[in-house]
Amino acid sequence: MIHQNSLFDTELGELKETVLKMGILVQSLIQKSVDSLKNQDPKLAQNVIDDDKKVDQLELDIDEKCINLIALREPKATDLRFITMAMRIGTDLERIGDLAEDIAERTIELGNQPLVKPLIDLPKMAQLAQEAIALALDAFVTLNVEKARLIWAKEKEMDQLRDKVQEELEEIMAKDASTVKRALPLLLTARHLERICDHATNIAEDIIYVVEARVVKHQGKS
Amino acid sequence: MSKFPFLITLTSKIEALEKALKEAEQKTAETLSFLETQRGLAGTILKSMNEGVLAVDEKGNIVLANPAIEKTFTVIEPELLGKTVRAGLRNNEIAELIEEVAKAGKTIEKEISIIVPIEKTFAAMASPLKEGEEKKGVVCVLHDITEIRKLEQYRTEFVANVSHELKTPLTSIRSYVETLLNGAINDKEHNLVFLQKIEKHALNLSQLIEDILEISGLESKAQLGPFVEIDLKKTIQKAIETIHIKADKKGIEIERKCGISGTVYVLGIEDHLYRAILNLLDNAVNYSSSGGKVTVSCSQDGKKISLSVADTGIGIPPEHLPRIFERFYRVDTARSRELGGTGLGLAIVKHVMNIHNGEVEVASEQGKGTVFTLIFPG
Ligand SMILES: Nc1ncnc2c1ncn2[C@@H]1O[C@H](COP(=O)(O)OP(=O)(O)O)[C@@H](O)[C@H]1O
Ligand SMILES: [Mg+2]
16 A cells, blocks of 8 residues: 555554554453353453443444545545455454453353353363454454465364354253253353354455455355 | 975874874774674663563554563564554553553553463553653563562452451350350350350460461471471371370271381471371361271382371362362361361461472372372472
8 A cells, every 4th residue: 555645644554553452452351251251250241341332432433533534535445445444343343342241241140150061162262262353453454364364264163162062061951951041151152252253254354355355255164 | 304394294194194093993993892782781681681671663663572572472573573562462551551651751650461372460661762852762661560469469368368267266255255244154054065165266266376377487488497307207106196185086096007117307397397297187087087097108209208198088079179278278168167177277288398399199089088198309
């Protein structure tokens, strides 16, 4: 991207920073939400729920920055694509924030009822989700398509882990119906984490779209 | 010669000039090597610092990151250079601190926690870099205070626990005394029972205080005193003698069988070692029913000397095993209190073994019994 206008560059830089800020924040929310579940720590869960408001605010900031850039700077095609991508990434990150909040709500639902099993795979899934977002942010900062493509491998791994967790929990519930109330929040958490990864894949698709100027939606997922 | 006097002047002038030039050159070389050394020195200092040092230019792009930063964030400096703090370190708090300092133009100190790649707490200090009046960016120093914070947390929890544990017997004592004062003192049927309860709680209380003092004694390494050669068999015998009355009362047999002939010496502090063995024996007796048996044995493997206390008691459920060495952790708090336990016995054992560079292991089967083993490096 070449511009005569260095002010425009500064503004684009600020937009990038805000997207990064939001990405880093949701990553930490995923970690905290699953930690809160693992340690049955409702205080930490509440912390996540409160912090999600910051995520929402950042999405608004991004939208405002993008609209201003489009309206006042009349960007050329590549820049325009970059700016609309930033907006869409903002939307995906906002959804990821909501999903972290959902996980925190599962922690509060569970309260201090004993866990049906020690949490091992869910923290692994949370780790994967964060890695996927880290890759998405890397790809975003450097417009690196190869990094973006690595996210599909994470998604695959995520799906396998989700299946495993789901099977285990279903087995526990089938054996003893009284565990349902305690197993369900864990089952839902696995789904939330999987959906987080889906949003990371959306971001990857958007980045590839900007760089290669073509739509890759639902490609490479096979 | 006198024919060309100006030549002479010229030659001498050239010579003087040459000399001056040489001197200047010499000086420049000296200055340069001085500067080089200085820069090398600064680099060496930065490299060997435990604190993370990060500098950004006036645009907020990273221009320097020392190895401590590289280690904490698992990155390498070349990957960071030219990137913003968010892009490079993926951290909002540090980025915000630096932005704040750049704006305010003054030093700001702040505590910062990171959770990725590992959980850590830093005392961060950031200052503006200036050349004259010109702003040149910001330098940020991260001092790792994770351990200090952890220790503080640990202390706070311990103090909270101790006050709770102290209050429990005190509350009981006060309520019995009150009941007695309110007339029960003349109630021949109950007054003795009340006094016995008071005595029991008072004993618990003094045991608790003794254990707390023991723990704080173990913690202040300076006050530990020198290691001496200890006759292990003798110390075991002493501990068994102490516990014998209690064991006899409960109908529990204590057997001693040592697999090492002759005198066994370990290096350490006798008082503490005695307490550790006594605590294990006390537990073995406490958590066994009458008719049980406690076996104390020792063995040698190479230089290592092991001492085991095995009982035929109630055992410890596996999910509790990882936590029983924590202070105040008990499987059944009510039962432990009833038996006069403080919840500190095993914490003391663990601490004693730590200062002896040894280890303590536990194996247990519910309903069958428990074996604690002290291992000395020899
Ligand atoms: N030999 C043993 N058999 C069964 N349980 C034991 C034994 N030793 C320790 N425990 C368990 O570990 C807990 C902690 O032990 P300790 O630190 O000595 O505290 P306490 O004052 O309660 O004895 C005890 O409360 C008990 O539940
Ligand atoms: Mg004890």
